[in-house]
Amino acid sequence: MIETRVAFELVSPERLLLSESVDMVVVPGAEGDFGVLVRHAPLVSGVRPGVISVYNGGQVTERIFVAGGFAEVTPSRCTVLAEQAMPVAEIDRPAAEQQLKDAREDLADAKDDDERDAAARQIAVAEAMIQASAS
Amino acid sequence: MASLKDLRVRIASVKSTQKITSAMKMVAAAKLRRAQEQAEASRPYAERMARMLGSLAASVAGQDGAPPLLKGSGKDEVHLIVVGTADRGLCGGFNSSIVREARQMIHALGGQGKTVKLLCVGRKGRDQLRRDYGELIVDTIEDVAKPAVTFDKASAIAGRLTQMFQAGEFDVCTIIYAQFKSAITQIVTPQQLIPFAVPEEQKEAAAGGGASAAYEYEPDEEEILAALLPRNIAVQIFRALLENNASEQGARMTAMDSATRNAGDMIDRLTLVYNRTRQAAITRELIEIISAKEAM
Helix, strand or coil: CCCCCEEEEEECCCCEEEEEEECEEEEEECCEEEEECCCCCCEEEEEEEEEEEEEECCEEEEEEEEEEEEEEECCCEEEEEECCEEEHHHCCHHHHHHHHHHHHHHHHHCCCHHHHHHHHHHHHHHHHHHHHHHC | CCCHHHHHHHHHHHHHHHHHHHHHHHHHHHHHHHHHHHHHHHHHHHHHHHHHHHHHHHHHCCCCCCCHHHHCCCCCCEEEEEEECCCCCCCCCHHHHHHHHHHHHHHHHHHCCCEEEEEEECHHHHHHHHHHHHHHEEEEECCCCCCCCCHHHHHHHHHHHHHHHHCCCCCEEEEEEEEECCCCCEEEEEEEEECCCCCHHHHHHHHCCCHHHHCEEECCHHHHHHHHHHHHHHHHHHHHHHHHHHHHHHHHHHHHHHHHHHHHHHHHHHHHHHHHHHHHHHHHHHHHHHHHHHHC
8 A cells, every 4th residue: 555644743842742644734834835745855944933734635634833943854754843833723812912012012122133033033923823813 | 775755856856857758759749740741742852853953964964064063163172061950959869970970071081181161050060069170160050940941941051052162162062961761760861962963873874875865955954954953952951951850850759758768667666665665664663663662
């Protein structure tokens, strides 16, 4: 039998969120979303803040928000190392909006490039979070 | 021979000590559960991160453009040892065994003519090392597990290490921590952080032109490595801190458990002596009364 499923793992520093074999995952890569099916070419990619969608039987069975990280793809498996991850349903919309507001203030107060970068990253994460919960 | 009063006082004091140790045991057991979960949850991430970086590193190894965090500073002179211990004692051999490993390492490196610097994480490690190696200690970081070990704290330590490395303050960095196996067993583990140590099997796979060399990179190799390397250090430190935290609670639980048991034994022994002494006193009084009566 030909293997038609890809072993997908999603881990964040705090825990292993998902480890199962799935039909397809769509990962928000640093240079655009990419779908991973079995026998995908080996790839290492950055991950931008966004939503990972897990497909089983042509349906999206799971949507998980990640705040950036890295993905490693080999022909048989796909591993995503997320900086922070949570199911889309658990996103706290008001908290995300508050975070966005805070981050914008931080950006306005930033004194050097490092602070500006950190604030800009925060904004990107918060915006992606709000967008994910809206869709 | 101790008087009855002395014995009573003694028993009371052992009993109150026992209460303390059994309370500490219970606290440690409760904390252990959480710490163990955390430590075990952090393992997959740290392992996969190391594996991913290993395959990346193996494919970049030997190239001129490889970042210093990966290939090292080109020297092997100054070693920085991060000694991860607890802030508090009363946890059996936990702190001592880590410090012993550190001592051995300092000794071995010193024997090879290398310079050693120490960064103590946790008060107890510093206290034990200060006497012999006080001049080697660069700094001490305290309260990493208070109120909880967080990724931010690990990141801060990692950021500091990266900065020191870039400033040329050391060439090789190793962290010593106790890997949590069970409440009774903790394995003292030295782990090299900088430069990144490629696991042996991945080295061989790369040398044989294995699959690890064929990755595509998005955006590109350097950028990913530049982001991944400092992150890996933070992740490995985070993992070490969590393992250490779990090990500390485990060691404390076991130590306090045996302390409680020992106190119980001691109370039994003292009670026996107390009762014997009491009986002897009663018998003596009786004999005195009887012999006094007979003499009349």
